[in-house]
Amino acid sequence: MRGGEFGRAEASAEHFGHEEDSSAQINTERELEFALDARESAELNQVQAALDRIEADNYGVCVDCGIDIPAARLHATPEAERCITCQQATE
16 A cells, blocks of 8 residues: 555546446545545554654553553554553543
């Protein structure tokens, strides 16, 4: 997905605009593709941020309070940047 010439929406453009599709259906499909693209981009950004923290030797440390993030949380969500308490406060 990253570094390519086309995003998800462009790659699936062949699915849009068939004669038998209504404009509402086409718009819904496009919106879905854009939403999926945004979600995947956000996930990739979180993974890249986790890799950057590994490289900076501060992976597993909460970015807000500085305590160690429990291993069980990192096992369940390896890209987590906050402990559960700080994540709940952020949300």
